[in-house]
Amino acid sequence: MRTVDLQDDPINVPDSAILYRRVDWDRIGGRDRAIIGTPPKLSANCFTDYPETKAREYGFDGPCMSVAISTVLIKLGYTPEKLLEKHPEYGLAKILARDLRTLKKADGSDCPQGIMLAAIDDEPWHGVVFDLNERPRKSAVSKAIFRVADWEIPLIRDS
Amino acid sequence: MGGKEMNFSSAIAFETSSESSPPGGPLGYYPTWQREQNSSSSISSSEVLPANRASASARMTPHWMAGVFRRIVDLSKRNDDWDSYGAPRLQVEVLRAFVQTLEGYSYAIQNEPLISLTSNGGLLCSWESSQASMDLSFEVAEVTRVYYEDAATGQEFDLSLHECETVEKWLWRASSSS
Numbered sequence: 403m404r405t406v407d408l409q410d411d412p413i414n415v416p417d418s419a420i421l422y423r424r425v426d427w428d429r430i431g432g433r434d435r436a437i438i439g440t441p442p443k444l445s446a447n448c449f450t451d452y453p454e455t456k457a458r459e460y461g462f463d464g465p466c467m468s469v470a471i472s473t474v475l476i477k478l479g480y481t482p483e484k485l486l487e488k489h490p491e492y493g494l495a496k497i498l499a500r501d502l503r504t505l506k507k508a509d510g511s512d513c514p515q516g517i518m519l520a521a522i523d524d525e526p527w528h529g530v531v532f533d534l535n536e537r538p539r540k541s542a543v544s545k546a547i548f549r550v551a552d553w554e555i556p557l558i559r560d561s
Numbered sequence: 562m563g564g565k566e567m568n569f570s571s572a573i574a575f576e577t578s579s580e581s582s583p584p585g586g587p588l589g590y591y592p593t594w595q596r597e598q599n600s601s602s603s604i605s606s607s608e609v610l611p612a613n614r615a616s617a618s619a620r621m622t623p624h625w626m627a628g629v630f631r632r633i634v635d636l637s638k639r640n641d642d643w644d645s646y647g648a649p650r651l652q653v654e655v656l657r658a659f660v661q662t663l664e665g666y667s668y669a670i671q672n673e674p675l676i677s678l679t680s681n682g683g684l685l686c687s688w689e690s691s692q693a694s695m696d697l698s699f700e701v702a703e704v705t706r707v708y709y710e711d712a713a714t715g716q717e718f719d720l721s722l723h724e725c726e727t728v729e730k731w732l733w734r735a736s737s738s739s
Contacts, residue, residue, distance in 0.1 A: 424645050431675030431687065432632060445687065446696075450680045456647045468646050489645050508715045541696065541708040541719045 405463045408532045410503070410516030415529060417500035420472035421517065422482055422554060423448065424492040433559050441556035444495055446544035449551065454538065462520070465538040466530035469497075471519060474527035482554050493557035501550040502531060505543070513543045610669060610733040625673030629663060632676045639678065649682035655699040659684050662697060662705055662722065669729040671736040688735040695735035697722070709735070 451465035
């Protein structure tokens with residue numbers, strides 16, 4: 403299998419692009435601990451890399467995090483809801499590409515993330531995010547991503 | 562990608578079989594802090610960290626532990642690709658460190674953690690209070706990691722549990738109800 407070099411690609415993924423990532427209850431402590439009717443808090447655990455073995459199996463040359471890229475979705479005429487078509491029980495988190503490229507830890511130090519398009523057969527909008535300084539991504543960096551992320555389509559406990 | 566097949570309820574029972582809760586108060590046990598508090602009644606429980614592990618000489622089951630075990634049994638039912646990104650199911654190898662750590666520091670933990678699965682089939686325990694947030698992460702073939710953020714200063718720490726000399730104090734703060 404061809405190995406894909408992880409290289410930031412601001413041409414195909416401009417700073418204005420929004421990146422989406424599916425979130426399920428077990429990433430954020432479980433449905434039972436959520437307050438009924440209120441979107442739960444996202445967690446840094448929502449923004450972690452593939453297992454390294456999985457990343458290599460998919461052909462990437464290091465740990466990275468799977469996302470969907472808004473600019474490609476829009477070009478194909480889709481809304482973010484498309485990403486949950488096969489996963490109706492999930493929510494969707496969003497992050498601005500610019501926020502990842504200029505990411506800072508709580509202490510103000512830089513921890514820039516690279517983003518590239520990595521289309522796969524049934525997901526032409528698929529991309530990956532990777533740490534440009536240190537791989538695998540450290541907890542403090544996942545926390546930094548969490549701080550700039552928000553819900554696009556929140557999980558809601560309804561009963 | 563799959564973890565070892567096993568009955569997680571049995572695994573947890575095995576991990577805790579040596580524990581025996583002494584008869585206690587309304588919760589079935591007398592936490593260390595409560596016993597200390599009885600002798601100095603003006604101190605709030607959330608302000609006083611039990612002196613040390615030795616002072617919690619009797620092995621006690623804190624009120625939040627039942628919820629933890631229920632959660633683990635629940636998470637053990639997830640299949641591979643539970644997150645839609647190819648994450649493996651809960652890996653049984655992480656359970657020993659998970660149970661030993663939570664039991665070992667139970668005297669310093671005031672409330673039930675949020676427990677999540679990680680991308681590698683590990684477990685993440687999280688607490689958040691007005692004073693701090695803290696994570697303990699348990700991954701296969703890795704040492705237990707500690708992440709701590711002080712709410713007042715914003716200072717972050719990311720280190721292994723073995724390196725962490727203030728873990729009890731951090732757990733106490735982060736798991737506080739206030």
